[in-house]
Amino acid sequence: MANNVDALGTSAAETMLPVVPLFHANSWGIAFSAPSMGTKLVMPGAKLDGASVYELLDTEKVTHTAGVPTVWLMLLNHMAAGNLKLPHLKMRGVRRLGDAALDDQVVRRHGRSACATPGA
Numbered sequence: 001m002a003n004n005v006d007a008l009g010t011s012a013a014e015t016m017l018p019v020v021p022l023f024h025a026n027s028w029g030i031a032f033s034a035p036s037m038g039t040k041l042v043m044p045g046a047k048l049d050g051a052s053v054y055e056l057l058d059t060e061k062v063t064h065t066a067g068v069p070t071v072w073l074m075l076l077n078h079m080a081a082g083n084l085k086l087p088h089l090k091m092r093g094v095r096r097l098g099d100a101a102l103d104d105q106v107v108r109r110h111g112r113s114a115c116a117t118p119g120a
Contacts, residue, residue: 062086
């Protein structure tokens with residue numbers, strides 16, 4: 001079911017950056033589902049600071065991403081400091097892992113295109 005545009009929200013015209021640890025089921029779902037739909041998949045590597053994530057999102061023209069609140073706070077702080085924008089980004093999934101509370105700041109600053117998903 002994850003291999004359709006209604007489930008993951010991506011298609012062959014999109015680019016996905018999962019900033020979710022690969023030990024998490026959500027990330028494995030993206031790692032297999034996105035390429036099967038022709039979605040370009042960008043992997044973040046070890047650098048998850050705001051500047052590094054911003055650089056990937058911007059240079060790769062990422063349209064969809066998923067991650068945890070801590071990553072998004074670092075990204076938002078980096079963007080605010082440099083008055084930066086991400087015009088290609090359509091959807092951000094904020095993954096709540098265990099007790100990691102979804103910060104009001106993340107929801108306010110990401111707007112309605114952010115969606116919260118339950119943690120593991």
